[in-house]
Amino acid sequence: MNPVWLFPGQGSQYVGMGLDLMEKHPLARELFATADRVLGFPLSRVCFQGPKEDLKRTAVTQPALLTCSVAAARILAEFHPAPPAVAGHSLGEYSALVAAGSLTFEEAVHLVHMRGRFMQEAVPEGEGTMTAVLGLDAAEVSRVCREVAGEKVVQAANLNAPGQVVISGHTDAVRSAVVALKKAGARGAVALDVSVPFHCALMEPAARRLEEALEKVHIRDARMPVWNNVDARPVTSAGDIRAALVRQVASPVRWEESLRGMHETGHGVFLEVGPGKVLAGLARRTLKGTRTLEAGTAAALADLKTSTP
Numbered sequence: 001m002n003p004v005w006l007f008p009g010q011g012s013q014y015v016g017m018g019l020d021l022m023e024k025h026p027l028a029r030e031l032f033a034t035a036d037r038v039l040g041f042p043l044s045r046v047c048f049q050g051p052k053e054d055l056k057r058t059a060v061t062q063p064a065l066l067t068c069s070v071a072a073a074r075i076l077a078e079f080h081p082a083p084p085a086v087a088g089h090s091l092g093e094y095s096a097l098v099a100a101g102s103l104t105f106e107e108a109v110h111l112v113h114m115r116g117r118f119m120q121e122a123v124p125e126g127e128g129t130m131t132a133v134l135g136l137d138a139a140e141v142s143r144v145c146r147e148v149a150g151e152k153v154v155q156a157a158n159l160n161a162p163g164q165v166v167i168s169g170h171t172d173a174v175r176s177a178v179v180a181l182k183k184a185g186a187r188g189a190v191a192l193d194v195s196v197p198f199h200c201a202l203m204e205p206a207a208r209r210l211e212e213a214l215e216k217v218h219i220r221d222a223r224m225p226v227w228n229n230v231d232a233r234p235v236t237s238a239g240d241i242r243a244a245l246v247r248q249v250a251s252p253v254r255w256e257e258s259l260r261g262m263h264e265t266g267h268g269v270f271l272e273v274g275p276g277k278v279l280a281g282l283a284r285r286t287l288k289g290t291r292t293l294e295a296g297t298a299a300a301l302a303d304l305k306t307s308t309p
Contacts, residue, residue, distance in 0.1 A: 069274030
């Protein structure tokens with residue numbers, strides 16, 4: 001069965017990512033050089049050498065992950081059949097759109113750099129945060145967040161898998177929600193190392209700025225279905241893609257629903273294209289017994305090449 005390609009989002013980055021691809025594949029070298037030129041700073045050096053504090057800056061993390069993911073996808077496409085569908089987690093949706101032909105790489109790397117900057121500037125550092133809540137379903141997490149929010153913002157932001165929901169909002173509201181969620185039966189809560197409260201109402205200013213930026217970009221119809229985050233459904237038309245990218249910024253990532261929807265429409269194998277193994281793990285947790293593959297390193301791509309008919 002030809003696998004769906006999944007593209008990772010923020011949190012999967014690490015210093016050194018993409019270096020093995022660049023050293024072994026001319027396609028990757030060309031992409032990193034293009035990213036450096038488009039952005040006007042040495043993104044490749046930050047990817048390969050760090051420091052970690054620079055790589056985790058949102059406006060750097062986003063184009064860095066996109067470049068590594070698209071490089072892996074371009075190498076993969078040289079020997080692997082085109083996927084029947086694609087999806088990406090948050091930022092990863094842009095990588096998926098490049099793979100589907102809706103955005104050029106140059107357009108996407110510039111867009112996600114701006115997207116990261118807009119998000120960072122929407123909330124003063126320290127005023128927003130995110131925490132992963134374990135052991136409660138999304139409906140219960142949302143209910144508790146509504147009860148404790150008051151005039152502050154705290155929302156379910158990433159609906160990742162059964163029993164794994166990330167909440168986002170004002171720092172003090174998130175902390176209050178964690179206390180209430182533990183009383184409601186959550187097994188635990190893990191604070192995320194982020195300075196931006198992604199995918200909640202605090203990101204509305206970033207969404208409006210991104211909407212203006214997207215108006216200047218030529219988005220094309222996708223060559224294959226792209227399962228978007230905000231609706232958890234497949235889209236191909238340029239208009240639907242554009243509108244979803246705007247809404248995605250301040251809306252929850254409905255990843256569990258997307259995985260279930262893909263599975264219900266006949267997709268049973270998932271290939272994570274890009275750094276890390278987060279999405280493969282979420283797929284196995286959500287769809288028991290599903291098969292997952294990885295294509296984020298030169299070694300993983302070499303293994304896939306030998307096993308691809």
